[in-house]
Amino acid sequence: MFPGIDGFHWTLGHVLFLSLFFAVVLTILVTVASAAWRTSRDFHSHRAIDLWWRSQFAELPVSDRRCRHELAGRVLSRTCDNAFDCRHCEKYSQFAVLPATGNVGPLGLDYADDRYYHRGHTWVKPEEDGTVSVGIDELAARLVGTPDLVSLPEVGQGLEVNQTAWRMKKNGHEIEVRAPLEGTVVGIGGPKEGWYLKIRPRLELREPATLRHLLCGPEVHGWMSRELERLQLQLHAPNTAPALADGGVLMPDLMNVVPPADWDTVLADTFLQG
Amino acid sequence: MASTVLTDARWITRGAERISLSRFLLWLSPWAVLLAVGVYAAALCLFYGLNQTNMDNRFAFGLWIFLDLGIIALGAGAFFTGFLVYILKRVELKPILNTAVVVGFICYSGAVAILMIDVGQPLRAWFTFWHPNTHSMLTEVTFCISCYLLVLSLEYIPILLRNRQLRRLPSFLVFEHQLHKLVPVLAAVGTLLSFFHQGSLGGLYGVLRGRPFAFRDGFLIWPSTFFLFILSAIASGPSFLVLIIATVEKVTGRKLVPQELYRRLAFISGVLLAIYVAVKCIDTLVWLNYTSPAAGFAPWQYYQHKGFGTPILFAEIILLGLLPAFLLTFRKTAASKPWLLTAAAMACAGVLLNRFVLTVQTLALPTLPFDDFLQYTPSWQEVASFAGVIAYGVIVYSLSYRYLPLFAAPKGRDSHVSGN
Incomplete structure (x- = not known):
């Protein structure tokens, strides 16, 4: 040898x-x-999380990868091929100037106009001190109710966009909530506070592109109505055909109200888990 | 309330439909029992020695070496598919690449496991690396197979890391991504290693000057069996993949790959098999007319023993060589699933028969005037170890199929053709 x-x-x-x-x-x-x-x-x-997210994004159902401009009714049909990162999308400005033509009927959910929404059902609210508050939107809140356990990151921890920001447990199911933007955690809250994290964004909030990847305005309504439809189809009773409700509002604490549903799939689709 | 039923749904690729965990465990049970018996038999051989087998100093190669040669030849589909996809850029074969790697990994790890028992002193296996006899074909085989098993393991890791739970860990998925980008390098190394160890396994017999039935002339230092083994392995590998995929489709009741892919594999296998048969015919004629008479043996002497007559030669070359080559290449028969599977099975049986003949018939035939025709029947320990390797393969493949994305690379779950 x-x-x-x-x-x-x-x-x-x-x-x-x-x-x-x-x-x-x-x-x-x-x-x-x-x-x-x-x-x-x-x-x-900082490329690792982006690679990780892009790989997971590629595995999402086509119905979960719709372009924000389709949701807003600006284009008829378009699948996002940029992992929801409109900041680097060459087509963004081309479609953004078109008029939104989506339906804006009542959904029974409260979506404040001063917030931006991530497809993983988190919202981002810019604060005056240059930080942002982050919480889960009303659909997610009604789905999960009060979590059995919440594991938040420590203050000072850095987060990348689409990284797991915090974890929740409910009825034995672990839920990973994706960070809506990159930055440093400067405060932690919880379900009782109405927000989960305060983040100092890595990019300047004044820059219009910083929050461009998040949904706002008519896009939110289009996205949410599709999410509600998906949820209704997924939560149908066992041994019955899926059907859409013709009215009513989403009940609170659905995971306790509809225990026999395929919650693995529902939670994975809602929180964009792999 | 959370369901208390035992489930592994969180580990199964989303969008892929699988049988319940209890039914899956039921399917695995008999194989697990067979594997346990095999492990027990192997333990007996390792603990008490090779007296547990029916091999002896005269009949040193038996069922185990036949198994090794057989599964290494059939496992050639792994390197050959990798070669076609990454080196020759035949991207249409990509959907079966993962399954080819898993099959290759099973074949080679099974072969190495059996070799460790066959060597009889596995704790001294490192001697072959530390004090290599570079004049021995077996040394090259040992080096190449060890390295290739390492390559296959590295190719298996990215598939493993795509498991639904493992891929949630960013470090695993990023490593998988980076390793996957370098897989063409591994495919090229695997091709080189496979080329040489498949060849050297054949060369091993071709250089046996004291065994005229196996001894062959050749090119430079390589006897003709060196090239015949490579050709037969790359010809049967795709056929074996056809058989495996068709069997999985049958067992699971799902369509996993398009029919066109079957046809393409069949065509590759058929053409290579035809070339192999042609070269084998020339080799046999040269051996019968020149090589063997030069060693003092008339050809008929090899085929006068019961069970090892000329029909075995006819079966090897015509029935399980030329005929399947025709069936696999001919568009009409390749398009028919029953014909395709029959032909693929015949091609695999042909290469197994070739390995059997070279291993068993070579040693059974007398070479000296006072020699007798040797009889060899494997002991139950040999058979059980053999069966244990088969069970191991079924278990590893079943687990891989259930928990890993083995087929296709769908663009999102909605576009799953097969439900994988």
Whole structure:
């Protein structure tokens, strides 16, 4: 194997054979080390979470990947191919100037106009001190009710957009809530406070592009009406055909009210989990 | 109230429909029992030694080596598919790449496990690396198979890390992403290693000057069996994948890959099989007319023993070689599922028969005037270890199919063709 070890001879065949063997082993090891190094580099350069999210996004149902402009009725049909990051979407400005033509009928849910919404059912409210408050929207709140357990990040922890910001547990189901934007946690609340995190965004809030990836205005209504439809179809009683309600409002604490539903799927679709 | 029924739904790829956990465990049970018996038999061999087998100094290669050669040949679908997809850019084969890697991993890990028992002194296995005999084909085989198993394990890791729960961890998924980007390098290394160990396994027999039934002339240091083994392995590998995928489709009741992909695999397998048969015919004629007579043996002497007559040669070359090559290549028969599966099974049986003949018939035939025709029947420990490897393969594949995205790379779950 090596010079000095019994059986090794300085012959062409021996040296050639072992050189080839070591070259192959070295190639394999370098390949693995390179993958590990690239992984570490991605984490240091904040790219890791983006890669992670994009991979998970690609696995989402097409119905969950609709473009915000379709939701607002600006275009007939468009699937997002940019992992909901409109900040880097070349087509954004092209469609954003078109008039919104979506239906704006009552939904029975309260969506304040001063907030921005992430597709993972969190809202972002800019505060005067340059931070933002983050909470879960009303649909998510009615779904989960009061969580059995909430695990929040520590103050000072950095978050990337679409990273798991905090976890909740309800009836044995773990829910991972995605961060709606990148920044540093400067305060933690909870269900009783009505907000979960205060975040100092990494980008300037004054910049219009900072919150561009979040839904606002007519897009929220289009998105929410589709989410309500999905929820009704998913929460149909066992052994019955899925059906849409022709009225009424969403009940609070649905996970306790409709225990036999396929909550794994419902929660995964609602909170954009893989 | 939360359901208390035992479920593994959280581990199953979203959008993929699977049988209930209890039914799955029921399916695994008999295989687990078979595996347990195999492990017990292997433990007996390792603890008490190779006297637990019916092999001896004269009949040193038996059922285990036949199994090794057989599954290594059939597992060639892994490297060959990787070669076609990553090196030759035949992207249409991508949907079966994951399943090819898993099948390859099972075949090679099973073969290495059996080799560890067969060596008899597994704790001294490192000797072959530390004090290599570079004049032995077996050394090359050992080095290449060890490295290739490492490559297959590395190719399996990205598939493993795509499990629904594992991929929730960013570090795993990012590592999987980065490793996946480097898989073409591994595919190229795997191709090189496979080429040489498949060849050297054949060369191993071809250089046996004391066994005229196996001894062959060749090119430079490589006897013709070196090239025949490579050809037969890459010809049967795609057929074996056809059989595996069709069996999984049958067992699960789902359509996993489009019919066109079957046809493409069949065509690749058929063409390569035809080339193999042609080369094999030339090799056999040269051996019968020149190589063997030069060693002092008339060809008929090899085929006068009961069970090892000329029909076995006919079966190997015509019945399980030329015929399936025709059926796999011909568009009409390849388009018919029953014909396709029959032909693929025949191609796999052909390569297994070839390995059986070279392993068992080579050692059974007398070479010296005072030699007898040897009889060998494997002991129950050998058979149980053999069956244990089959059970291991079924279990690993079943687990992989249930918890990993083995087929296709759907653009979102709505576009699942098959439900995977």
